[in-house]
Amino acid sequence: MSSRAPVIWWIRRDLRLCDNPALTAAAESGAPVLPVYILDEQDEALGAAPKFRLGLGLEHFGQELAKAGSRLILRRGKALEVLQDLIEETGAGAVHWSRLYDPQAIARDSAIKQQLKEQGVEVISHGGRLLFEPWTVETKAGGMYKVYTPFWKAVRGRNVDSLLAAPGKLAAPDSWPASDGLADWHMGAAMRRGADVVARYCRVGEAAAQARLEDFLEDSVDAYKARRDYPAEDATSGLSENLAWGEISPHRMWHQGSAAMERGSQGAEHFLKEIVWREFAYHLMYNSPHILTESWREEWQDFPWSKKITPQVQAWQRGQTGYGFVDAAMRELYVTGKMHNRARMIVASFLTKHLMTHWKIGMDWFADTLVDWDPASNALGWQWVAGSGPDAAPFFRVFNPSGQLEKFDPEGAYTGRWIAEGQDTPPQTALDFFDAAPLSWDLSAGMAPAEPVVSLQAGRDRALTAYREAREER
Ligand SMILES: Cc1cc2nc3c(=O)[nH]c(=O)nc-3n(C[C@H](O)[C@H](O)[C@H](O)COP(=O)(O)OP(=O)(O)OC[C@H]3O[C@@H](n4cnc5c(N)ncnc54)[C@H](O)[C@@H]3O)c2cc1C
Known part of the structure; x- marks a missing residue:
């Protein structure tokens, strides 16, 4: 005292x-x-x-x-x-x-x-919160970076602050001021029946995050570059949830990842590059905050994306599009509060291209359902896939969810994990979706598999026609 x-x-x-x-x-x-x-x-x-x-x-x-x-x-x-x-x-x-x-x-x-x-x-x-304060990274001309690779080259050799130890016992004040009770804040109220389900899939706290980082660097980082796109595998760190709430610092990930790289670990440099994607997202948000609210490239402001929550968009939200990769991913999101990165790209492409729906509708859905929600990475991810963002994938690159499934889930392990319909004995993960989903969605494991909400060819053609027309009008 x-x-x-x-x-x-x-x-x-x-x-x-x-x-x-x-x-x-x-x-x-x-x-x-x-x-x-x-x-x-x-x-x-x-x-x-x-x-x-x-x-x-x-x-x-x-x-x-x-x-x-x-x-x-x-x-x-x-x-x-x-x-x-x-x-x-x-x-x-x-x-x-x-x-x-x-x-x-x-x-x-x-x-x-x-x-x-x-x-x-x-x-x-x-x-x-960041390895590099956004204002300390500048192009030679003194501006912001708009492309990832030069940003990466600019920062990869920089010094990153060393890790600070926990301070040990913290000196307490003579008397403690009053505190609210956490239970009175009802932080899970809007989750309704999903709260108990999602909680089972969360990794909470600093010790758990550090242990996961160590396991990942020990067991998985070697294969990270080759396997990180396979959503059924435990091939990525899964630490975005902890980074989002500051339960682990990016510095720790950077230093331990660098040490793995120095030990000759394959894949460790790629892991560092992904950590820098997060930095890039913050650099963009800090220097061009309109990335959160508007198409980052001005010429995309008037692109004729729909802003309506149509039955097809609802089917997307509820994992009922009839496309295995999309439905598995959207259910993974609803059950765990997370989604594999490749799956995020596929569902974002499906919404903004096959369903011609504004990326903001998707970004908002993620902001409501992700436990690793991060304003900068979410906005960049959506605008990157939609084609309206910095260093974005070209709009005409439309992911084919069926082709992607054959490539990245050839054995059907990912779809089997999350989609119960059609399985005699579905795993608990797939059943959890029906415990988490609102009753008003009226879904059950015994229902018939969903019919495709759009033909892949027709959806793609519609999107590419809109793209061509928008370009001609510019
Ligand atoms: C449409 C869309 C929305 C996204 N929304 C979010 C979000 O709200 N919150 C979020 O943290 N990430 C978001 N991402 C980025 C990425 O999907 C997640 O960071 C990644 O899936 C987290 O898994 P992990 O921790 O196993 O990553 P790992 O592969 O282990 O990567 C290590 C860390 O690098 C960072 N990272 C990896 N990929 C990216 C990326 N593409 N962009 C920015 N940082 C990255 C993350 O902090 C991650 O924890 C989004 C991507 C897309 C395409």
Whole structure:
């Protein structure tokens, strides 16, 4: 116990004790540390699955803080007002936090910083979420990168901050301010019956994330480059969920991945390249935030994508398109809150091309259903597939979901795992979908397999005709 004024550690997407510059700085100040999570309007607006997953992360992290002799204080409301209240209640003299990079968070944080500084409170923001702060990576001409490969070449040889140890016991304040109860926040309310199912597939917390990284680097990274596109295999790290909530730092992934590369591990460089795709997504979001809301390339603004939730779009959301790869992927998403990267590309292509539906409809669905939802990677992923984004796949490259299935799921292991219809004894994974899906969808494992919602040839022809016409009009 100490009678010194505490410092506030405002926790955001950094639910970890190791390698956390904001926490390290707060602890090294020598003052008692007050860990606080604020459920403000930006968190209230999260989609169902990310909000639920945040709740799981907070519950776990509260326990970890308790083991370190500390506590997680939960408050709900406008972030500035909550911080001001806490400063008044505790006499805190400083606030530390890890930076976020989406435009809403930047606007909120800048205003809070200015206001608190005017009140005489020290405010220090820290890195930790990204390997490279977006403004530190520039082309020779001084602009942003718009293409991935030169971005990768610009950063791959850079120094990456070394890992910080967890601070050990955290000094506690003389008395703890009141905290909300997490259960009263009802973080899983919008998940309804899906919550229990999705929870079984989540990997929550720092220790679990670190253990997974070690297993992946030990067992799978050698084959990563060759096998990462096969959705039935456990060939990728699966760490996006933990990165999204800051349960692991990209620095740890980078350093341990680099060490594997130095040991001669095949595939490790490719793994580092994928981590840098995430950095590239943040670089783009920071420098061109309209990537979140509009077609990044201006000439795509008027592309005649439909914005209606038609019965075909509903079939896409519900894994009922009649195409195995698409349906397996959309069910994997609904059951686990995650989806394999190749499957994300295929379902995004199917929606934006075969169903000629705006990428925003898909992006919003992912924002509601992914536990690894990340604004930058989601927007880049959708616009990359749709053709409207930076360094995007050309629109005329239309994935054929049946051809992709033959190539990447030749034995039917992925479809068998997620689609129950037509199987005598479906696995639990496939049955879980019917426990997670809303009752209003009226689906059951015994129903007939879905009929194709569009002919692949007709859908492709329609998309390519629209593309040709749009180009002619430009
Ligand atoms: C339409 C679409 C939407 C997407 N939405 C998201 C999202 O909301 N959140 C999210 O984290 N990723 C998103 N991605 C990127 C990618 O699909 C996931 O990061 C990946 O599937 C996560 O699995 P993993 O952790 O096993 O990846 P690994 O293959 O193990 O890769 C390691 C890490 O690299 C990063 N990474 C890998 N591929 C990409 C990529 N294409 N773009 C950006 N970063 C990447 C991730 O942080 C990942 O955890 C999206 C991709 C597409 C095509």
